[in-house]
Every structure is written in C-alpha cells, then in structure tokens.
Amino acid sequence: MKRILQIYKTDWINIFKVPIALFLIVGLMALPSLYAWFNLKASWDPYGDTSGIAIAVTNEDEGTHIQKGDIDKRINVGNEIVDSLKKNKKLGWVFVSKEEAERGVNHGDYYASLLIPKDFSAKIATILEENPQKPEIDYSVNEKINAIAPKITTTGASGVVAQVSENFVKTASEAIFTIFNEVGIKLEQELPTIRNIENRIFELEKRLPDIEQAGNKALAFEKKLPEIRKQSEKVIELEKKLPEIKKAANHILILEEKLPKLKEVGDEILVIQQKLPEIQKAADRIVEIDQNFYKVESTLNKAIEDAKKAAGIISSAQQALPKLEQIAKDGSDFANGLNEFLQKNDGAFESLAPIIKQNLLLLQQTADAVTQITETLKQANIDPKPTLEALSFLQDRLSTGVKVIDRTTNLLTKLNKYIPNHPLDHTITRLHAVKTNFEKQISTIQAIKNTIERGEQPAKTIVDNLNALSKDASDALGGILSRYDSEIVPNINKALDQLKRSAQNASDVLQTAQNQLPDIKAILNDAAFGIDFGQQELIRLQGNLPEIRAHVHEVAQSIQEKMGRLTEGINAAASFVQNDLPKLEPKIHQAANFVRQDLPRAEQEVHKVSNLIQTKLPEVEAAVHKVANLVRQDLPALEDSVRNAADKIREFEKTKNLGDIIELLKNDIRKESDFLAHPVLLKENKKFPIPNYGSAMSPFYTTLCLWVGAILLVSLLRLDVEDPKGIYKSNDIYFGRLLTFLTIGVFQALIVTIGDMVVLGAYVADKLWFVAFGVFTSIVFMTIVYTFVSVFGNMGKALAIIMLVLQLSGSGGTFPIQVTPPFFQAIHPFLPFTYAIGLMREAVGGMLYDIVIKDIVFLLLFLGAALLLGVVLKEPLSKSTQRVTEKAKESKIIH
Structure with missing residues (x-):
C-alpha cells in the first residue's frame, strides 16, 4: 500500500512541477464536459421553434355549389x-404555385408541400350523396434533407387534416341534427303513413313460410353443383395436361428417331458383357491394394526416417564447417583439416543426389495436384469454401516449390563449375523454366480466387491456361526425372569427386582451398534446405495417409458390394437388348403414327369442350350460388328482420310513445354536434415531469462524456511508471497510477454534473445525488477503461472504443431499446451504460430506491470485474504487452 501511495503522490508532485502538464490535466478534466454541454444545448428544445421549417402550400380548390333540398x-x-x-405560426407556411412547390421540395427550398386539389370541396360535398368520396390533400416530403424534419412536417400535415375533419364533423353534425329536428316535426305529420307501413310488415310476416319453401328448392339444386363441377374439371384438367401429353408425344417421336442409336448402345452393352471378366480383375486389383496398404505406410515411414538421417548427416557437416573456416583463417594445417572434414562428412555429400531426386518428385506431385483441381473448377456449381482452401494450399506449395527450385539450381550451378563442358546447363535451364511456370501458376490461381470470392464462376480460358501450365510443368519435371539416374546423378557425383580432389590437393595452394569453402558451405546449405522441404512434404503425406487409406478402403468395399449388382445390371440390360428391344420397336412406330395423325384432332376437341365449360359453367354456377346465398344468408336475416320488426312494432306500441321520440329529435343542435366533434377528452398525468428535452437527455450525454473522458486520459497520459531501481511490482503500478486517473475522473464528473445544472440550467430532481451518481459512474468507467489499456496496451484502447460504439446503440440512451435490432436488445443487460444512464435518470426525474440499488449493484459488479482483471492479468501479461507496444513503436506511427 505504501508503494501505491508513493506512486500516487509522485504523480501529482510531477504534475504541479510542470505548468504545461498541470494545464493539460485541467483541460482533460474540463474537455469531456464541453462534449456533453454542446450536445445538450443543441438538443435542449428541438421542437420549440419550428416556424423556420418551410412548407409549401398550394390551393387549387375551385369550390362547389351545394343544392340539396333546402x-x-x-x-x-x-x-x-x-x-x-x-x-398558424407553428410551421413556416409558404403559399406558392404547384410548379414552384414541386421545384422547391426537390431542391430542398421547402421540406414538404401540401396540395389542395381542384375537387377538394366537391368531394366533401358528396357526403350528401349515396356514395360519398373522401377528399384528399396531396402531401410531398423530401426526406433526404434531414432525418427529423419529415416527422415535424408530417405532424403539421396531419394537424391540417385533423382540423379540417373536426370542422367538418361539427358542421356536418349540426346539419344532421338540424335535419333530425325537421324530421321530428314531419313525423307528426306522417303518422298515418307510418301506421300503413306497420300493417304491410305484419302481412309480410304471414307469407314467410312460402318464401322459405322456394328457397329450399334453390339450395337443393346448389348441392348438385360440385358433382357437375367435378366432372367438368376432368376435362379442364385434361386440357392442362395437353402440353405434357404433347411433350411426351414428342419424346415418342424422338425415341423413334433414336432407335438406331439405341441399337448401337445395345451392341456396346453386349461388348461390356463380354469384358466383365476383365473388369472383375481390375476390381480385384483395387481390393488387393487395400489389403496391402500397410506396405505403403511402411515405405513412407522408411523414407521419412532416411530423410531424418540425411538431415542429421548434413547438419553435422554444417556444424563442423565453422571449425574448418577457423583453421583456414589460421592458415596452419588447413589442408589436413579440410581432408579430415571431407572424410568425416562424406555421407552428407553422398545424400545430395537422392535429395534432389526426391524434391523433383514432390515438385511434380504439386504440378499434378494443380492439374486435378482444374477439373473441379470446370464444374458448373463449385463449392466456394473448400475450393478456396484447396487453391490457397496449392499456392503455398507452389511458393515453396519456387524456393526449392532456386536452392536446387544454385546447388547444381555450383557443382556444374567442377565438371568439364558443364553438362548440367540443360537441367539448370529446364528448372529455371519450371520456376517461371510455377510463378505464373501462382498469379493465375490468385486471379481465380479473386473471381470465386466475388461469387462468380472462373472463366474457362483462365482455367484452361492453369491446366496447360500445370501439365507443362509436370512434363518438364518428368523429362528431368527420366534421365536423372542415367545422366544427372553421374554428373553430380563427378562434380562432388572433383570438389573433394581439389580440396585434398589444396595443401600447396592455401588460397585456392579457402575459395572452395563457400562452395562447400553453399552446397551443404542447399542440401539442408532440400531435405527440410522433402521432410515436410513426406510428413504431410504421412498425415494424409489415413484419409487416403480410408478412401481406398471405401472404394474397395464399394467395389466388393456393388460389383455383383453391376454384373447383374449389365446382364439384365444385355438380356433386354437381345430379347425385348426387337419386340418393342414395332410398338414405338405404332405410337409415333398416332402422335403424328390422330393426336392433333383429339386436342382440338378437348379445347372446344374445355372452353365451353370455362365460359358458360361459371355463369350458371354464379347465378345458382347467388340465389342460394340469398336463401342462406339474406333470407334468414330478412325473416328475422321482418319478425323482429313486427315484434319491435308490437313491443314499441306497448311500451313507447312516438311522441317522446319526436321530442328527442328536437334536442339542442349545437350541444350535440359539439359532443360528436369532441366525444373524448384526454386527461394527462405526468408521473416524473421533466420540463424540457435537454434535461431529459442529460443522463445520456453526461454518461457518454464520462466514458469519452476516460478514453481521452488513457490516450494522452502514460500508464507505466518510471522505475529505475525496480522497486515497484506490477500491481503497485496498476493501483498507483489508477488512483491518479480516478482523481482526474472524479473532477471530470464534478465539472460535468455541476455544469449541467449551473451552466445549462438542466432540471434535476435530486441535485446532490445527481453529482454523487456522476462521480460513482466516472470511477466505474475510469477503472474499466484504465484496466483495458493497462492490461492489454493498444488493444485495450480498441476494446474501450468498441464498447463505446456498442453502448451508443445498445444502452437505450436515446431510442427505447425495444425498437433497436435484436443484437442490441441481447447485449443491453451486459453494458455498463445501461445501468449508469438508469442511475442518472433516477436523479433527474425522481428516485425509486429499488431501481437505484439495482443499478448501483450492477455497476459495482462491473467495477469488481475490472479490478479482478487488472489484479489477475496485469503481471502475467505485462511483458507481452510491453513487447507488443515496442513492436508497434517500430512502425514510427503508433506510440
């Protein structure tokens, strides 16, 4: 604890010693507050003054003349x-022509436009007609100018419509109640007529049974319609099948045309039947390979063991070279030392020829593998992921192959100097050509990969080019290998013998022997590289052996399982060709003649019948259904209505007085119309009133600025402590410098929270708790961000910024979390912002202590997790973090 406080004390002494540092620290304390204040001031009352939002209004209404009754x-x-x-001064209404409104909205001079059409009043007047039409106001808005303005203009346009609707309801209801008033007066005059209608309803009630009997007959006929429809649909279905029938008929004609070729195929099947014994022998050979596969594994294991031994021999020779070079420098006994070196490491030179041959074989396998994948690339639908992985693997093998060719040509070039007439020139030239070929294959594969990554099919020309390159490379390597043992190996051995003889005879000429040492060293290095490549390829092949063995075994099993069925199938096909095909041929000709001669006439008849069913039958069905529906749906309702009307009249006459109704129709017209225009009043009850939008947003921007302040500190201030004596441990540095950062963070919180209330005049219900919650939030945020950077270095800064980005949308600080995408709703409970903003909102609007306690507990959990992370990982990762930081500094752009 003493060392932690010493670091904390030293930090502040150093800050106060340097005025510019003190000025910077004070600036870092105040700078986050400016970020919050500017944003809060900008959003203080965004809807307070919308009179500057221009909306074009065009009135083309020609009006109308209403003549209806009186x-x-x-x-x-x-x-x-x-x-x-x-x-209305709420929005900037501008009254212009239709053309000016359209131009202004398109160019952004107006946010929106309202067009009152010519027939607006005329459509309103249709309320007095049988089919009223709703009038329309054309509303256009330019949403690309601003994200919020369209919402404001839409509200203004809706207000216009609502105002017109309210006035219309009030006016229309006054007119209706005026008419009711007049109706009440006229009812008194029409009482005799009303009594006459009552008598007619009672008469109709008596005749209802007769009407019901007629309706039942219509329903009985309707029940037979499905059977009629079912029979007719068969004809329609037949017509729908005509294209398929014609298609099948065409296949019959094609089959007739292809009969000669079918006979040829039959002859081929008979030939295959004769060769079944040979096919069986080939299948047995594959099964034999599967049974003896262990020999391949044994051979490969021996090759790997031989390569390891060769590598050991060459490694020993390489380790002995420095001693020989030292002897050469000393000058004395050099010839004896050189001879002794050559004798002891003779095995290293003898392994050169087998190593080169092995590498040439592996290079040829690489070329053949590229040829194989070109067959996959020619397929119509390739699977992108495994194809890209295979191409990348082949690119790596080709790149390694280029390096192997370079080392091999260097080795052969050095050996070639020791042979008269340089007989290895042709091989070296061919290897250079193969290297160029491999480089072209690498670039071609990259182009194919780029095409596949774009989701496109590789062009046939580029695939064919890759196929040709791989085959050329394989042929070139095959040519070298074909004469390797007979021509190249003797020349390599001759060159090595000459090199050894020259070295053994070099006792008289010391300088000549010393000049040969680089050649010996280069030959050994090239041989070591070649063995290393061969070992890697053999080990890779050994790793693939289980998969290869599984494939061979699978093929062998498949052959054993399916060979019998194949034989049976071929024998059955041969039997069909010999016995059934000759009988089938006349029937095919007979069917083809029907297709050519009789099918067109039958098709015409089907079309005629189908057309009659489709055109006339629906009319008949519609008429029957209409009558039946009337019986089912309207007749019962009519009967009920008639009976109900009769009952109501009888009941009304017993309990009601028509004179009372007439008096009701004479009620106050204005009061009733006003009730219809405003039937419901909204009584608003604000639970936690906040007077303005800026105060409501202060929890979000205050919380946001505290996180930004923490990021500013870790970006500008050092997290390490100078410790020339090495007295501080990792945890001492972590907690000591953390206290300094927390002190600055507390001042940041005090400045922004007090400034929200004093500078901006933000509304806060519990001012002291608002400041206290801000300080607590700053401590939590500063600890989290500080721990990220202290433990992970620059990666920690990235983590802090990523969390900032996620929390902007996932904390519910601006929009309700329920309207955000599912991802942000999922991470919402796991973000510090969620609880920090909730805590600050309680202080601004009025606190509920259960919510406050919940938010504090979660923030304490985040704080504890950060401290635990720092204590546990600071020391284990300090060296790794330091190395990463030093590597980043080497870029001369990252500090």
Missing part, C-alpha cells in the same frame, strides 16, 4: 384551410 350554398374549403394556416 340547402343552397357556395363553399370553398381550400380557402378556409389557407386562411387558417396563415394564422
């Missing part, structure tokens, strides 16, 4: 709307 009036609702908007 109504004779000229109206123009469009002019009334314009007059009302001129008095």
